[in-house]
Amino acid sequence: MFRTHYDLPLQRDVTGKFLPWIIALMVYLAMLAMAGSMVLSDMARRWDRGLAGTLTVQVAPLPNQTPPLGDRVNTALAVLRATPGIARAEALPRQDLQTLLEPWLGTGALNADLPIPAMIDVTLAGGRIDMRGLAQRLQAAVPGAELDDHAAWLKDLLAIARAVEAVALGVVALVGGAAVATVIFVSRAGLAIHGPVVELLHVMGAPDRYVARQFQSHVLGLAIRGGIIGTVLAAATLLGLRHAGGEYAAGLLPDMALGQFQLVALALVPVCAAGLAAVTARVTVSRALARLP
Amino acid sequence: MRYGNGPEVLRDVSFTLEPGTFHFLTGASGAGKSSLLRLMYLAHRPSRGLVTMFGHDVASLKRGELPPLRRRIGVVFQNFRLLDHLSALDNVALPLRVAGARESQVKEHVAELLSWVGLGDHLNDKPATLSGGQQQRIAIARAVITRPSLLLADEPTGNVDDRIGMRLLHLFEELNKLGTTIVIATHNEMMIERFGYARMVLDKGMLQHLPRGGGATRIA
Numbered sequence: 001m002f003r004t005h006y007d008l009p010l011q012r013d014v015t016g017k018f019l020p021w022i023i024a025l026m027v028y029l030a031m032l033a034m035a036g037s038m039v040l041s042d043m044a045r046r047w048d049r050g051l052a053g054t055l056t057v058q059v060a061p062l063p064n065q066t067p068p069l070g071d072r073v074n075t076a077l078a079v080l081r082a083t084p085g086i087a088r089a090e091a092l093p094r095q096d097l098q099t100l101l102e103p104w105l106g107t108g109a110l111n112a113d114l115p116i117p118a119m120i121d122v123t124l125a126g127g128r129i130d131m132r133g134l135a136q137r138l139q140a141a142v143p144g145a146e147l148d149d150h151a152a153w154l155k156d157l158l159a160i161a162r163a164v165e166a167v168a169l170g171v172v173a174l175v176g177g178a179a180v181a182t183v184i185f186v187s188r189a190g191l192a193i194h195g196p197v198v199e200l201l202h203v204m205g206a207p208d209r210y211v212a213r214q215f216q217s218h219v220l221g222l223a224i225r226g227g228i229i230g231t232v233l234a235a236a237t238l239l240g241l242r243h244a245g246g247e248y249a250a251g252l253l254p255d256m257a258l259g260q261f262q263l264v265a266l267a268l269v270p271v272c273a274a275g276l277a278a279v280t281a282r283v284t285v286s287r288a289l290a291r292l293p
Numbered sequence: 294m295r296y297g298n299g300p301e302v303l304r305d306v307s308f309t310l311e312p313g314t315f316h317f318l319t320g321a322s323g324a325g326k327s328s329l330l331r332l333m334y335l336a337h338r339p340s341r342g343l344v345t346m347f348g349h350d351v352a353s354l355k356r357g358e359l360p361p362l363r364r365r366i367g368v369v370f371q372n373f374r375l376l377d378h379l380s381a382l383d384n385v386a387l388p389l390r391v392a393g394a395r396e397s398q399v400k401e402h403v404a405e406l407l408s409w410v411g412l413g414d415h416l417n418d419k420p421a422t423l424s425g426g427q428q429q430r431i432a433i434a435r436a437v438i439t440r441p442s443l444l445l446a447d448e449p450t451g452n453v454d455d456r457i458g459m460r461l462l463h464l465f466e467e468l469n470k471l472g473t474t475i476v477i478a479t480h481n482e483m484m485i486e487r488f489g490y491a492r493m494v495l496d497k498g499m500l501q502h503l504p505r506g507g508g509a510t511r512i513a
Contacts, residue, residue: 009376012378199336201387202336202363203334203336203363203368204363204388205362205365205366205388205391207360210391290356293335293336293338293359
């Protein structure tokens with residue numbers, strides 16, 4: 001595929017000088033968009049999987065603490081455990097609640113006097129359960145109790161995640177389209193610049209594929225160079241974000257770790273970009289050459 | 294034949310070149326010699342009429358069937374049309390590479406031919422560093438490297454002195470003896486007289502054929 005020399009002096013073209021950088025930028029943007037989409041998708045899937053078949057009951061502290069929070073939690077546990085279809089209901093220890101709140105409030109910010117709601121983690125047995133009836137029974141038996149089946153906010157969250165995924169795919173498509181347009185421009189410019197040489201080769205009996213292959217190899221080389229640059233920049237950015245997430249914003253930013261399959265998919269971005277650029281160059285040049293006699 | 298929507302530059306031209314013959318093509322500037330050569334090396338299709346090359350009607354051939362025919366034609370252009378970024382060796386090797394020859398054979402054959410035309414010491418020199426005469430010899434070597442069935446040369450001796458010009462004509466004669474049909478467009482009357490081959494004269498779109506040693510025979 002790679003020729004050791006070109007009959008056409010394509011390497012001297014000014015238009016070809018900026019192509020690697022454009023491809024690099026596009027690969028960079030596409031990889032970031034895809035990585036962002038993957039992270040969000042993973043996050044949504046984890047939420048969905050983690051919360052499926054669970055409920056949370058929140059028992060809020062009352063202004064005068066009557067009845068006491070502990071009593072109301074016990075009553076709520078009794079109501080829940082007496083409900084068919086509930087496999088398990090456990091109140092979260094205050095220590096766990098403090099751990100959950102630490103990213104927002106800071107370590108040691110919670111003391112025993114600070115009123116925080118009690119949380120009850122409920123696991124469903126698997127069958128259908130009358131959520132509205134359970135919520136009414138809980139509210140009747142336990143003042144300040146709220147049943148959260150996560151469905152409402154999970155639905156919104158998943159919708160946002162899917163929208164962001166769609167936007168990311170749109171960005172990848174736009175970036176691909178821009179790359180194709182750029183390669184078409186570079187190829188046509190090359191044909192215009194080297195028109196006399198192309199005509200000479202044509203007169204010598206060179207088939208269209210002989211000339212098109214030189215453009216294809218040239219553009220492929222430039223695109224590979226650009227792909228490597230874009231990949232290195234994207235990898236550095238993703239590693240930097242992951243480092244920043246772990247260092248300064250644990251719990252606030254999603255986990256930036258990607259699986260093997262996802263890393264392979266990301267690695268395919270520069271490969272696809274190079275392939276797309278090469279095919280575009282070949283098709284563009286072949287179509288232009290078809291106009292010669 | 295016409296270019297685009299312009300006037301006809303060639304009309305009512307009719308002739309046959311027998312294989313292995315040698316012809317001079319003459320005519321005043323603007324008579325259409327280069328246009329006729331363009332038709333013959335298949336860089337242009339006729340707007341009307343019939344062009345038959347190597348037994349094929351060019352008009353009825355598919356576009357993809359033309360390259361093999363073009364590879365049987367060697368062309369020496371008036372302005373040489375050498376590729377400045379390539380060495381003398383790579384310029385001459387172009388037709389062989391286009392034809393898909395193996396690289397090991399290419400260098401051997403090209404070096405041999407360049408030595409024969411007196412450029413054995415300039416294999417790796419770029420055309421811009423060579424004289425006009427040397428460039429012309431490279432252009433001729435490029436045209437004959439594949440031993441074409443038909444050789445078309447547009448003023449091939451225009452930039453060389455008489456001694457080199459004669460040597461190049463003898464090279465064409467050698468090629469002609471091997472079976473190549475030769476057509477040389479030239480204004481050089483002395484050369485035409487000296488070699489005495491058949492002459493085709495273009496005048497206002499009409500073609501006259503003067504056979505070797507004979508009178509004018511109009512074949513248009």
